[in-house]
Amino acid sequence: MGDVELIPEPLTRAAFAPFGDVIEVDGAHRMEINNGTTERFHNLAAVDVTSEGGHPLINIFRGQPRPQPICIRTIERHPLGSQAFVPINDLSWLLVVAPPLGAPTANQLRAFRASGKQGVNYRAGVWHHPLIVLEPDHDFIVVDRGGPGDNCDEVQIEGGGAYLAI
Amino acid sequence: MGDVELIPEPLTRAAFAPFGDVIEVDGAHRMEINNGTTERFHNLAAVDVTSEGGHPLINIFRGQPRPQPICIRTIERHPLGSQAFVPINDLSWLLVVAPPLGAPTANQLRAFRASGKQGVNYRAGVWHHPLIVLEPDHDFIVVDRGGPGDNCDEVQIEGGGAYLAI
Numbered sequence: 001m002g003d004v005e006l007i008p009e010p011l012t013r014a015a016f017a018p019f020g021d022v023i024e025v026d027g028a029h030r031m032e033i034n035n036g037t038t039e040r041f042h043n044l045a046a047v048d049v050t051s052e053g054g055h056p057l058i059n060i061f062r063g064q065p066r067p068q069p070i071c072i073r074t075i076e077r078h079p080l081g082s083q084a085f086v087p088i089n090d091l092s093w094l095l096v097v098a099p100p101l102g103a104p105t106a107n108q109l110r111a112f113r114a115s116g117k118q119g120v121n122y123r124a125g126v127w128h129h130p131l132i133v134l135e136p137d138h139d140f141i142v143v144d145r146g147g148p149g150d151n152c153d154e155v156q157i158e159g160g161g162a163y164l165a166i
Numbered sequence: 167m168g169d170v171e172l173i174p175e176p177l178t179r180a181a182f183a184p185f186g187d188v189i190e191v192d193g194a195h196r197m198e199i200n201n202g203t204t205e206r207f208h209n210l211a212a213v214d215v216t217s218e219g220g221h222p223l224i225n226i227f228r229g230q231p232r233p234q235p236i237c238i239r240t241i242e243r244h245p246l247g248s249q250a251f252v253p254i255n256d257l258s259w260l261l262v263v264a265p266p267l268g269a270p271t272a273n274q275l276r277a278f279r280a281s282g283k284q285g286v287n288y289r290a291g292v293w294h295h296p297l298i299v300l301e302p303d304h305d306f307i308v309v310d311r312g313g314p315g316d317n318c319d320e321v322q323i324e325g326g327g328a329y330l331a332i
Contacts, residue, residue, distance in 0.1 A: 025226055025305075034229075034296035041226040043312060049222070056215070056222045058250055058287070058309055060191055060207040063200075084224055086307050088254055121224070130200035139191075141252050141307045143224055146209060 004106035004162040006072065008094055008113040011120070016112065019097045019126045021045040023086050023119035045121035047143060049081040054147035061085070061140045063093075063133035072096050073161040075104060075127045076154040081145025085131070086119030088139040094164060095120060098127035103155040106162040113166075132164075170272035170328040172238065174260055174279040177286070182278065185263045185292045187211040189252050189285035211287035213309060215247040220313035227251070227306045229259075229299035238262050239327040241270060241293045242320040247311025251297070252285030254305040260330060261286060264293035269321040272328040279332075298330075 009015055013022045021044060028041040049056045075098060087093060096111045098104035104127055114120065119140070122128050131140070145151060175181055179188045187210060194207040215222045241264060253259060262277045264270035270293055280286065285306070288294050297306070311317060 023224060023226070025228070028226070037230050037232055038297050039228040040308075041228070043223050043225060045224040047222040047224060050216065056213040056309070057209050058189060058211040058213060058252075059209060060189075060194070062191070062205040062207070064203050066203055086224075086254075088252075088256075090254075131204050142206075143222070143309060 003160055005165045006096065006109055006111040006162045007165045008111040011112040011114040011118050016120065018099060020082065020123040021121040023084060023121060024117055045084050047082055047084065048124050049145035051080050052147065052149045054081055054145040057144055057146040059142040061131060061142045063131045063138045064136055065134055066132065070132060070164040071161055072109060072129055072157060072163065074154055074156055075129055076152055077125050077127045078145065078151045079125050079153060080149050080151040082121050082124050083142065083144040084119060084121035085140045085142055087116050088141060090116035091135045091138050092116055093134060093138060094132040096129035100125040100127065103158050105158040106160060109162055111164055169326055171331050172262065172275055172277040172328045173331045174277040177278040177280040177284050182286065184265060186248065186289040187287040189250060189287060190283055211250050213248055213250065214290050215311035217246055218315045220247055220311040223310055223312040225308040227297055227308045229297045229304045230302055231300055232298065236298060236330040237327055238275060238295055238323060238329065240320055240322055241295055242318055243291050243293045244311065244317045245291050245319060246315050246317040248287050248290050249308065249310040250285060250287035251306045251308055253282050254307060256282035257301045257304050258282055259300060259304060260298040262295035266291040266293065269324050271324040272326060275328055277330055
């Protein structure tokens with residue numbers, strides 16, 4: 001376990017803005033369509049997946065809880081594309097990010113607690129920890145990039161890791 | 167109400183193949199990632215949204231039930247892009263489609279009943295009825311096309327409508 005204790009902040013659009021988008025209905029641009037039988041909460045994420053011959057993929061990720069305390073020792077980024085996660089099951093989940101600079105130190109990490117009605121879209125190049133869920137079989141729709149090129153960097157946290165205070 | 171009674175079929179990949187993809191975990195290509203804490207059900211839909219300067223959008227649609235019997239009098243298509251719907255709430259829903267030809271007649275319509283764990287991706291140009299849900303506030307992640315051009319044709323069903331036998 002690393003020395004740094006990471007305390008998750010509530011996930012809000014403002015707090016997450018340096019890292020990408022929060023995908024949620026609250027506060028979104030809303031349009032009424034289909035003769036009033038449907039509300040469209042429009043364009044909730046800047047999908048950026050076409051560089052270097054990329055194309056969008058739709059996937060489902062099924063996450064399982066990690067042993068606690070949850071230690072953050074490595075972090076990854078996708079330099080060629082954004083990656084969106086939207087929970088299907090209405091269950092809270094956690095995310096850990098760092099600014100899109102060099103390999104982060106533990107002090108540069110930030111943790112967020114998302115509700116089960118909040119997804120995120122990581123901007124290309126934003127460091128993020130692989131999926132962290134708290135309940136078994138937590139499913140997410142994931143929209144990311146397929147195509148040529150090396151689109152995953154994984155590094156150790158510089159100077160030791162951190163653990164999530166949950 | 168139209169003369170033709172439409173009986174929803176169970177939604178399967180084989181039955182829906184002429185119209186697009188079924189987005190579901192069952193039968194999908196599965197990869198273990200994140201040191202075994204996540205299963206990735208990979209590339210579940212052929213997202214096709216970049217023609218004529220288009221780009222992918224992620225939206226949430228919130229559907230409300232229609233009065234019953236549900237009459238199918240009009241149908242629409244998006245000639246410039248695919249459109250994917252994945253339910254967030256685990257509730258059954260209905261869809262009505264027709265082959266990507268001229269304006270369909272009622273006899274060319276096909277109806278499907280999807281489970282709450284099944285989404286679809288309509289291929290570009292496939293006729294489909296706007297969202298049909300059976301419970302209030304049924305939310306879907308929708309991945310479709312943004313960008314220039316006229317991407318929605320809506321027509322009356324040729325020779326009268328149909329109604330859904332549910």
